[in-house]
Amino acid sequence: MEQYLGKKYKLVSSENFDEYLKFIQVGFLSRKAAQAATPVSFLERNADGSYTFSVTSPIKSSVVTFREGEEFVENRLDGAKVKSTVTIEGNRLIQKQVEDNGRTTTNMREFTPEFLVVTTTAEGWDGKCVRTYKVIELSIVCAVIGSKIPDKMSYFGKTFTFEKHEKFDEFLAALGVPQDKIDEICSQKATLILEKNGDTYTQKLMHKTTTFQSGVEFDETVGDGYQCKTICVVDGDTVTQTQKFKDGRTITFKKEFSDNKLVVTATNSAWDGVSYRYYSA
Structure with missing residues (x-):
């Protein structure tokens, strides 16, 4: 498994995904959103010997x-809380998720240098879902165009000022914000600065400063004291921020620099x- 650690794989094809989502009782709108997403998956090993597996997209991330x-206890992307166990067999990552009703779903992730193939089966369902991801080779792309992988993106530290919306x-x-507050927010000449220090990013938006690491969930307070779980994923020139609230609402901001x-x-x-x-520097 060593050679696949840190590699990023992006979804390129999917078979029977909608049927599987129907079986686990995911609603129509959520199914359509999930099918429209092209998530990126990657596996990392931590210093203490544990592993972190990430599935990131602008819509939902895990x-x-x-x-x-x-x-361990896992909050699955469909909202179900399950008990998960992961084993490694060669180039295969086998995950079993057990729901409160005892039903077991198995995700077998098979890694190769070019592809990640995820095969999903579930007790009580006679189908099989297969989702195929293709490796993202940043180094190869840069070699072809004759450039180097940048150590620091040019937009870090710049002040971007709001122009229009x-x-x-x-x-x-749609979020229930009063009209007078909407008028105030939309008329503000907001500024945004993104900085990077090692693996840590700092975003300064007006008077609010948010510090995060890519793909790591954290607690955030927004608006008039609302609490949410937030994940920010940095992918090249794009930062995707997903906020999940206790009432089930999800807000996504995709920032393209x-x-x-x-x-x-x-x-x-x-x-x-x-x-x-729209902002300009």
Whole structure:
């Protein structure tokens, strides 16, 4: 398994995924969102001998840390809390998830230098879901274009100032924000700065400072004291921030940086639209 640690694999094909989601009783809208996503998966080994497996996408992300053969409690992407056990057999990562009703789902992840193939089966379901991921080779891409992998992205430390928005007022209204507050937020000349120090990132948005590590969940307070679980995933010039609230709502901000521009795409589970905020440095 050593040679596959740290490799990133992006979803390229899926078979019987919708049928599996129906079997575990995922709702229609959530199924459509899951099928539209193209998540990135990667496995890492930590200094204490444990492993961390991440599945990240702008819609939903999952990060689990485990020790081989030891049971742990997992909050699955469909919202179910399950007891999981992971074993490693050569290039295969075999995960068994047991629900409260005793039903077991098995995810077998088979790693190769080019692909990650995830085969999912479940007790009581006679089907099989197969999802195939292809490795993302950043070093090869850079070699082809004759460039080096950058040590520091050019946008780190720059101040990006808000210029205009599209439908952000509708985005806020769907979350129940009062109209006077919406008017105030939309008229603010907001600024955003992203900095990096080792594996830690710091985002400064107006008077709020948020520190995070890519793919690591943390507790966040937003708005007028609302608590949520947040994951920020850094992938090249894109930072995707997913906020999950206790009432089941999910908010996603995808920030796409360039040297002098920043585009923030905002969506939330209470609204079927998409909003944009545009910044310049």
